[in-house]
Amino acid sequence: MADPLTYRPASGSIPDAPGVYRFRDASGRIIYVGKAKSLRSRLNSYFADPWTLHARTQQMVTTAAGVDWTVVSTEVEALQLEYSWIKEFDPRFNVRYRDDKSYPYLAVTLDEDYPRLQVMRGAKRKGVRYFGPYSHAWAIRETLDLLLRIFPARTCSAGVFKRAGQIGRPCLLGDIGKCSAPCVGRVSVEEHRTIVNEFCDFMAGKTDAMERRLEKQMYAAAKEQEYELAARLRDDLVALRRALEKQSIVLGDGTDADVVAFADDPLEAAVQVFHVRGGRVRGQRGWIVEKTEELTIGDLVHHFCSQIYGDEAVASDVPRELLVPELPDDVEALTEWLCDRRGSKVAIRVPQRGDKKTLMETVGRNAGQSLAQHKLRRAGDLTARGRALEEIEDALGLASAPLRIECFDISQIQGTDVVASMVVFEDGVARKSDYRRFVIKGATDDVSAIGEVIRRRFHRLLTDEEKTEEDGRPRKFAYPPQLVVVDGGGPQVNAAAEVLTTMGVTDVAVCGLAKRLEEVWLPDDPMPVIMSRTSEGLYLLQRVRDEAHRFAITFHRQRRSARMTASDLDSVPGIGSTRRKALLRQFGSVKRLAAASLEEIAEVPGIGKRTAQMVLDALTNQPVKPAD
Known part of the structure; x- marks a missing residue:
C-alpha cells in the first residue's frame, strides 16, 4: 500500500x-x-x-x-x-456504467438491398436503424407481428432469403400476407424499401398520418365497392391501433425526452432511463454503477451523460430534452457538449410539476427496484470473488491476493498447428481486451510449447517495461501478473517455472491445474495441493483454465480450417482465389464440398465438369467418373 x-x-x-x-x-x-x-x-x-x-x-x-x-x-x-x-x-x-441486463432492440438493416426487420442485441453497427431498447424480446416480436400486416417487410435471415429465391417459392409469411416476398420478385427493390421507410416513420412516431391514410383508403375502397380490399384495410387499421395502444401516451405535448432517475447507496447506484418519443414511451434501459468516490446525484448525472451519449453510435439518439432529478455543477458545459453531439439544441431540466414530474417519480421507483434486485443477485458474487482470491492466496502461499491472473493453454493435433492462448482475469473477472494468441513454432508437445509461450510473453514484459507508447503510457504487455496458471500438471508447471527462473523473473507465482482430478500443482513439488471441491478459489481457477482452453481451441480450429482450405484447393490445377471463393461461398466449407456430387460442383459459375472432377479427386483421393 x-x-x-x-x-x-x-x-x-x-x-x-x-x-x-x-x-x-x-x-x-x-x-x-x-x-x-x-x-x-x-x-x-x-x-x-x-x-x-x-x-x-x-x-x-x-x-x-x-x-x-x-x-x-x-x-x-x-x-x-x-x-x-x-x-x-x-x-x-x-465509474463504469454496465447494463443490469442485455436489452434487445428492433433493428432495420438499411444497409442491405432488401432491408430486414429483426431483434438485435449487443453493440450497434453502422447502416442499421434501431428502435428501443425494449424490456423483453417477446414484446418486440408481438409488436412486429401486428405491424407486419401493414408493413409486410422481410424478416427472414440471409440464408432463408437466398434459398427462397433459388427455389422460386416464398416462405409461410409470404403466403399469409405478412411479407411482400421480395425474394421471389413480388415487389421490386424500390417498392420494398418504400415499405421499410414507412415502417421506420411509424416507429419514429409519425403515426397520425399513417392512420389517416389507411382510413382514407378504406373508405375509398368501400365507395368503389371493392369490399375485400376495404375489409383488408380495415383489419390493417385495427392492427395499427392495437400496436399504438401498447405505447401509451405519457406526455401530451408530444415531447422527445429521456427521463433519467437514480437510486443509490454509499457503494453503488442504479440508473433507469425511459426513452419518450412523440409523447410515448418507446423504450426503457437500466445500468448499475460502482461508486469510486463520494458522488452526489448531480455527479452521477454528469457521468451518465458523458459516458452514455459520448459514444458515436449513440450520438444520434441524444434527445431534445433530458429530464434529470438534479442538475450537475457543470450543467452549462455539459449542455453545450450535448448540443454539439446532437447538432441542435438540447435542454437539461429538473421537472417541477405536472406529467413530467409524475413520470420522473415512476422512473425513480423503477430505479429503486432495480438496485434492490441487483443487490440480491450480486451480493453473493462480490463476496465469492473476494473469498476466491483469498483462498488462492492461502492455498498457494502467496504474499498477497492475485489481482491479475494469466492462464496459458496449448492446443494441437499430433504436433500440427500448435497454438497457445493467454487469458487474463483481473479482480476475478475476465479482461478480454488483454487476451492474446500465439502460433508456436519448433515445439511438438505441450511441455516444450508451454516453455516457448512463457518465454515469449515475459520477454515482451521485460522489453516493454523499458518502452512506452507515443503518449508516454506503458505498453499493454508491460503489466505483470501476480499468478501464472498453466493447463496441466507437474511437467508443464516445472517447464514454466524453469523459464521464469532463467529469465530472472522471481516475483510471479506459477501453478498448474490438472483436469483429471482438478489438482493444483506447484513447481518442484512432488505432491499436488488439494483444494476443496466446494472452494470458491478452485472454482475461479477452473473458470480461468476453461476460458483459456476455449480460447485456444477456437484459434486452433481457425488455423486448421484455413490450412485445409489453402492446401486442399490451392493444389488443384486451374483453381485460383476467385474460383476457390466461389466454391466455398456455394457450399460453405471444404467438408460439404467434398460430399457434393460432380454435377453440383460443375454448376458453380466458372467451374466445368473437368475442373469439378479434379476438385473431387483432390478432396477424396478417389477418381470420379464423369457423367455421360
Whole structure:
C-alpha cells in the first residue's frame, strides 16, 4: 500500500485552471481519470487524511504511485478529453456504467438491398436503424407481428432469403400476407424499401398520418365497392391501433425526452432511463454503477451523460430534452457538449410539476427496484470473488491476493498447428481486451510449447517495461501478473517455472491445474495441493483454465480450417482465389464440398465438369467418373 504523500505534487505546481488529471500505478497503468474546473483545488482534495476519504477513493490513492494532468481552455474541452481518455484507457477506478441486463432492440438493416426487420442485441453497427431498447424480446416480436400486416417487410435471415429465391417459392409469411416476398420478385427493390421507410416513420412516431391514410383508403375502397380490399384495410387499421395502444401516451405535448432517475447507496447506484418519443414511451434501459468516490446525484448525472451519449453510435439518439432529478455543477458545459453531439439544441431540466414530474417519480421507483434486485443477485458474487482470491492466496502461499491472473493453454493435433492462448482475469473477472494468441513454432508437445509461450510473453514484459507508447503510457504487455496458471500438471508447471527462473523473473507465482482430478500443482513439488471441491478459489481457477482452453481451441480450429482450405484447393490445377471463393461461398466449407456430387460442383459459375472432377479427386483421393 503506497503512501499518497510520497507522490503528492507541490501545491504551488498545480495550476488553478480547468483540466483533466490521471492517476497511475507503480507499473505506469492509468487507474483513474477525472476532470476539474480547478485542478489545484480538486487534486489537493485527494491528499487529505486518507481516513476521511470515501473507501474506494482511499483504495485508489493508496494504489496509485503518481499523478499528472493536462490543462485545457474550457470545461467543455475538459469534458471531451475526460470522455476520450476513459474510453481509451478503461481505468479500473472510474465509474463504469454496465447494463443490469442485455436489452434487445428492433433493428432495420438499411444497409442491405432488401432491408430486414429483426431483434438485435449487443453493440450497434453502422447502416442499421434501431428502435428501443425494449424490456423483453417477446414484446418486440408481438409488436412486429401486428405491424407486419401493414408493413409486410422481410424478416427472414440471409440464408432463408437466398434459398427462397433459388427455389422460386416464398416462405409461410409470404403466403399469409405478412411479407411482400421480395425474394421471389413480388415487389421490386424500390417498392420494398418504400415499405421499410414507412415502417421506420411509424416507429419514429409519425403515426397520425399513417392512420389517416389507411382510413382514407378504406373508405375509398368501400365507395368503389371493392369490399375485400376495404375489409383488408380495415383489419390493417385495427392492427395499427392495437400496436399504438401498447405505447401509451405519457406526455401530451408530444415531447422527445429521456427521463433519467437514480437510486443509490454509499457503494453503488442504479440508473433507469425511459426513452419518450412523440409523447410515448418507446423504450426503457437500466445500468448499475460502482461508486469510486463520494458522488452526489448531480455527479452521477454528469457521468451518465458523458459516458452514455459520448459514444458515436449513440450520438444520434441524444434527445431534445433530458429530464434529470438534479442538475450537475457543470450543467452549462455539459449542455453545450450535448448540443454539439446532437447538432441542435438540447435542454437539461429538473421537472417541477405536472406529467413530467409524475413520470420522473415512476422512473425513480423503477430505479429503486432495480438496485434492490441487483443487490440480491450480486451480493453473493462480490463476496465469492473476494473469498476466491483469498483462498488462492492461502492455498498457494502467496504474499498477497492475485489481482491479475494469466492462464496459458496449448492446443494441437499430433504436433500440427500448435497454438497457445493467454487469458487474463483481473479482480476475478475476465479482461478480454488483454487476451492474446500465439502460433508456436519448433515445439511438438505441450511441455516444450508451454516453455516457448512463457518465454515469449515475459520477454515482451521485460522489453516493454523499458518502452512506452507515443503518449508516454506503458505498453499493454508491460503489466505483470501476480499468478501464472498453466493447463496441466507437474511437467508443464516445472517447464514454466524453469523459464521464469532463467529469465530472472522471481516475483510471479506459477501453478498448474490438472483436469483429471482438478489438482493444483506447484513447481518442484512432488505432491499436488488439494483444494476443496466446494472452494470458491478452485472454482475461479477452473473458470480461468476453461476460458483459456476455449480460447485456444477456437484459434486452433481457425488455423486448421484455413490450412485445409489453402492446401486442399490451392493444389488443384486451374483453381485460383476467385474460383476457390466461389466454391466455398456455394457450399460453405471444404467438408460439404467434398460430399457434393460432380454435377453440383460443375454448376458453380466458372467451374466445368473437368475442373469439378479434379476438385473431387483432390478432396477424396478417389477418381470420379464423369457423367455421360
